Amino acid sequence: MPSGDPLDRAGAKNALNHCIVEGLTVYSIHFREELANDELTVPEVLQVCRSGTIFMAPERDVKTGQWKYRNHRFREQAMIKNNVHECAVCGAQIELERRNYRYRESGISNIVLQGIEVAECSKCGNSDAIIPRVERVHLAIAKALADSPARLTGEQLRYLRMHLGLTGADLARYLHTDKTKVSKWERGEDRIGPATDRLMRLLTAALDKAMRSSVTSIAEHLQHVSDDPGTAWELYVDVSTLQHSFVKVSKAA
Ligand SMILES: [Zn+2]
Numbered sequence: 001m002p003s004g005d006p007l008d009r010a011g012a013k014n015a016l017n018h019c020i021v022e023g024l025t026v027y028s029i030h031f032r033e034e035l036a037n038d039e040l041t042v043p044e045v046l047q048v049c050r051s052g053t054i055f056m057a058p059e060r061d062v063k064t065g066q067w068k069y070r071n072h073r074f075r076e077q078a079m080i081k082n083n084v085h086e087c088a089v090c091g092a093q094i095e096l097e098r099r100n101y102r103y104r105e106s107g108i109s110n111i112v113l114q115g116i117e118v119a120e121c122s123k124c125g126n127s128d129a130i131i132p133r134v135e136r137v138h139l140a141i142a143k144a145l146a147d148s149p150a151r152l153t154g155e156q157l158r159y160l161r162m163h164l165g166l167t168g169a170d171l172a173r174y175l176h177t178d179k180t181k182v183s184k185w186e187r188g189e190d191r192i193g194p195a196t197d198r199l200m201r202l203l204t205a206a207l208d209k210a211m212r213s214s215v216t217s218i219a220e221h222l223q224h225v226s227d228d229p230g231t232a233w234e235l236y237v238d239v240s241t242l243q244h245s246f247v248k249v250s251k252a253a
Helices: 009-021 029-037 042-051 134-146 154-163 168-174 179-186 194-207 209-224
Strands: 024-027 067-070 077-079 097-102 111-120 127-132 232-238 244-249
Touching: 009 024, 009 042, 009 134, 024 029, 042 134, 042 154, 127 134, 134 154, 134 194, 134 209, 134 232, 134 244, 154 179, 154 194, 168 179, 194 209
Parallel strands: 111 232
Antiparallel strands: 024 127, 067 077, 097 111, 111 127, 232 244
16 A cells, blocks of 8 residues: 655654664564575664664555665665554555564574564565564663573674674774684684673673663672583563563573
8 A cells, every 4th residue: 555755864764763662663574584694683783773874765665555765784675664464575464463483683593572473474475573662672682681691602792792882893892802702702613701701791781871770780690690501591581571581491412
């Protein structure tokens, strides 16, 4: 269904900001594929949404009639739609179902979001995952990681770095190492050391304004972090309450 005139640049940026802070963000199958192809994660996309500008000329999507906007940093396009009951790819009516959602787009394999609305489109095969207040969900994940019971993994370190908007070189300066080392940690080629793990948690709490009130409880938690590499945990984040829990899982042999 065609939806009027496109927004101007400032209007589109405001609308996108509103969606990620207060509104809903829909991850279509195309969005997830593009992320995977470009080896990007949502924390990087959010950084660009906060700081980036939008290309002048929006394009109208031929199937849904919605306007698509491009950020200057990414090839991915954002579409601002008014009705989540329409498939983001073909515009057909879709039924939403509330369920747990393994949040791979975060860049972390062991996160499950609870209470996500997911829709499968029977017409075109798309599946839309609808994330409410994605900025706040991402902050809740960062807080949970700082509070994690086990040594940070490479992908968790990468998430925190992206969440803080730091480059590999920036983080290397804070941790008194070099960016090659940071990159080895993030790719899982080297295990993060116990002191780096603790420093990263405190750094996250200190650099993210929204987490500063948690810095004392995170400091108290440091003595309880397990350095045993044999234990795996899954992080569950409830998207309504933004509360998190960790569930121990047995590692596949
Ligand atoms: Zn569809």
